[in-house]
Amino acid sequence: MRKTLLPSRRTAAPTTFRSARDALCTDAATGSDIQGDELRPSPRRAALTPLRAFREGRRFLSGNRMLITRVFLPFAAGFYLSYLFRTINALVAAPLTSDLGLAAGDLGLLTSAFFLTFAAAQIPVGVLLDRYGPRRVQSALLSAAAAGAALFAVSDDFFLLLAARALMGLGVAGALNAGLKALVVWFPNDQLPLLNGFMVMLGALGAVTATLPADWLLASIGWRALFVLFAAVTVGCAILIYVVVPETAKVTTGPAAASLKEVYTDPRFWRVVPLSAATIGTAWALHGLWAAQWLTDVEGLNRTAMVWHLFVMAVAVSLGALLWGVAADGLRRRDIGPQAVLGVVAAVFVAAQLALILRWPLSSYLLWAIIAAVGAGTILGYAILAEQFPKALAGRANALLNFFHIGAAFAVQIATGLVLQHWSQDAGRYPEIAYQTAFAINLGLQILAGIWFGLPWVFGIVKRTFRASSKVEPTCKIRQVSRASISGCVPPSLNGRFP
Structure with a gap:
C-alpha cells in the first residue's frame, strides 16, 4: 500500500520538488510560469497568430x-x-x-x-x-x-x-x-x-x-x-x-488632474512620446494629404494611378493594425518588449522616407504602403504605456499620447504646406526639390526623436562595457599556484612565510 502511494526513493525528491515548483511558480490567474523577474507564458497559452485570431474571433462571435x-x-x-x-x-x-x-x-x-x-x-x-x-x-x-x-x-x-x-x-x-x-x-x-x-x-x-x-x-x-x-x-x-x-x-x-500629473511628470512617458508622435503623426499627415500631392506632382501619376496608390495604402493600414498586434504579442512571449518593436518600426519608416526623398529605384506602391502601415502603430505606444502605468492611469495616459500623435500630424501637415510655398508652381505643380526639402526636414526631426528614444540602450551598453573593462585580472591565479611559483609574486622579505 505504501508503494502505491509514494514514489520510490530515487524519484520522491524530484517529484516533490517539481510539484512545489509548479505550485509556487505558476500564476493561477494567467496560467503563466513565473521565473525570476519575468512572466513567461505557459505552454498552454499559444502565441496569437492570424489564423488563431480568426478562429477565436469566429468562436466569440457565435x-x-x-x-x-x-x-x-x-x-x-x-x-x-x-x-x-x-x-x-x-x-x-x-x-x-x-x-x-x-x-x-x-x-x-x-x-x-x-x-x-x-x-x-x-x-x-x-x-x-x-x-x-x-x-x-x-x-x-x-x-x-x-x-x-x-x-x-x-x-x-x-x-x-x-x-x-x-x-x-x-x-x-x-x-x-x-x-x-x-x-x-x-x-x-x-x-x-x-x-x-x-x-x-x-x-x-x-x-x-x-x-x-x-x-x-x-x-x-x-x-x-x-x-x-x-x-x-x-x-x-x-x-x-x-x-x-x-x-x-x-x-x-476620478481625479483627472491628479492622474494626468502622474503621467506627464513621469520621465518614461517623455522617453516614448517624441518618437511615437513623430512617427505616427507623420504617417497620418502623409497619408491624409501629402501622399496624393507627391504622387501627382513628383511621380507624375494620373488620377487613376494616384487613387490606386491610396487604395493600397488604406489596405496596408488595415492589415498593419493586425500585423503590429500579432508581432508585439509574439515577440513579448519571447521576452522582446514593445519598445523594441517601436524602434524597429521607426527605423523602417525612416528608411522608406529616405528612399522616397533620394528617389531610390523601388516600387512606390511598396514605399507608400510601408508609410501607411506605420500609421496603425499606435497600438505599440499603447502597449508600452500599459507596461509603465497601472490600469487606473492607462486610459488617460493613452489619451495624452494620442493628443501628441494628432498634434504632430497637425504640425507636419501645415509645415509641409508652408515649406512648399517657398517654390513657385509650374503648371499647377510644385517642383520635386520642394517636396524633398519638406520631407527631409521632418525626417531629421524623426531621427533626433529616435536618438532620444534609444539613449537608455546606448547608455546601458556603454555602462556594461565600462564595467567589464574596469575588472583587473589578478597577477597570480591563487587557485593554481604553489609555494614555489608564488614566491615570484611577493616581495623577497615575505618569502617562506606562507603555510
Whole structure:
C-alpha cells in the first residue's frame, strides 16, 4: 500500500520538488510560469497568430451575437467614419484646389484644422466618457461631425471650410476612445485584445472607402454632394448608437488632474512620446494629404494611378493594425518588449522616407504602403504605456499620447504646406526639390526623436562595457599556484612565510 502511494526513493525528491515548483511558480490567474523577474507564458497559452485570431474571433462571435450587434458594431461604425473623415481630404484636394483656388498653405491649413480640434478634444472627451458613458458622448459628437460635413458641403468661403473641417475633427475625436471604453464596460477583459484588434481593422476600412469607392462617387455627384451623403450617414450612425447601445451600468468619476500629473511628470512617458508622435503623426499627415500631392506632382501619376496608390495604402493600414498586434504579442512571449518593436518600426519608416526623398529605384506602391502601415502603430505606444502605468492611469495616459500623435500630424501637415510655398508652381505643380526639402526636414526631426528614444540602450551598453573593462585580472591565479611559483609574486622579505 505504501508503494502505491509514494514514489520510490530515487524519484520522491524530484517529484516533490517539481510539484512545489509548479505550485509556487505558476500564476493561477494567467496560467503563466513565473521565473525570476519575468512572466513567461505557459505552454498552454499559444502565441496569437492570424489564423488563431480568426478562429477565436469566429468562436466569440457565435457566442456573443447580441453584444456584437448592440455594442461592438455601432462603435466600429463610428470609428469607421472617423477614418473616413481623416483621410478623405487627400482625394478631394484636387477639386477643392481647382474650384476654390487654394494654395498649398491653404490646403495644408484646411486639412490640419481637423487634427487641431481632434487633438484638443482628446483629454476632455476622455473625462466625459468616464462621467457620462460612451453611448451619450459618442452620439452627441457624431452629430457635431454631421453638422461639420453639411457645412463643408455648402461653403464657398475658405474660413467656412476651415470651421467645417474643424467641426468634423471635433465630432470624431472620441470615436476610438468611445469604442474602447464600451468594450471595457460590456466585454470580459480576456476578450479585449482580440476585440481591440478587430475594432481598429474595421475602422481602417474607412480609409479604404476614401479611395476607389469615394472617387467613383466624387466623379458621379461631385464633392459637395459627397459631403452631404457623409453628413446623412453620420447622423444615422449617431441615432443608431443612441437608440441601440445599452446605457452603462455605472458611471465613474476620478481625479483627472491628479492622474494626468502622474503621467506627464513621469520621465518614461517623455522617453516614448517624441518618437511615437513623430512617427505616427507623420504617417497620418502623409497619408491624409501629402501622399496624393507627391504622387501627382513628383511621380507624375494620373488620377487613376494616384487613387490606386491610396487604395493600397488604406489596405496596408488595415492589415498593419493586425500585423503590429500579432508581432508585439509574439515577440513579448519571447521576452522582446514593445519598445523594441517601436524602434524597429521607426527605423523602417525612416528608411522608406529616405528612399522616397533620394528617389531610390523601388516600387512606390511598396514605399507608400510601408508609410501607411506605420500609421496603425499606435497600438505599440499603447502597449508600452500599459507596461509603465497601472490600469487606473492607462486610459488617460493613452489619451495624452494620442493628443501628441494628432498634434504632430497637425504640425507636419501645415509645415509641409508652408515649406512648399517657398517654390513657385509650374503648371499647377510644385517642383520635386520642394517636396524633398519638406520631407527631409521632418525626417531629421524623426531621427533626433529616435536618438532620444534609444539613449537608455546606448547608455546601458556603454555602462556594461565600462564595467567589464574596469575588472583587473589578478597577477597570480591563487587557485593554481604553489609555494614555489608564488614566491615570484611577493616581495623577497615575505618569502617562506606562507603555510
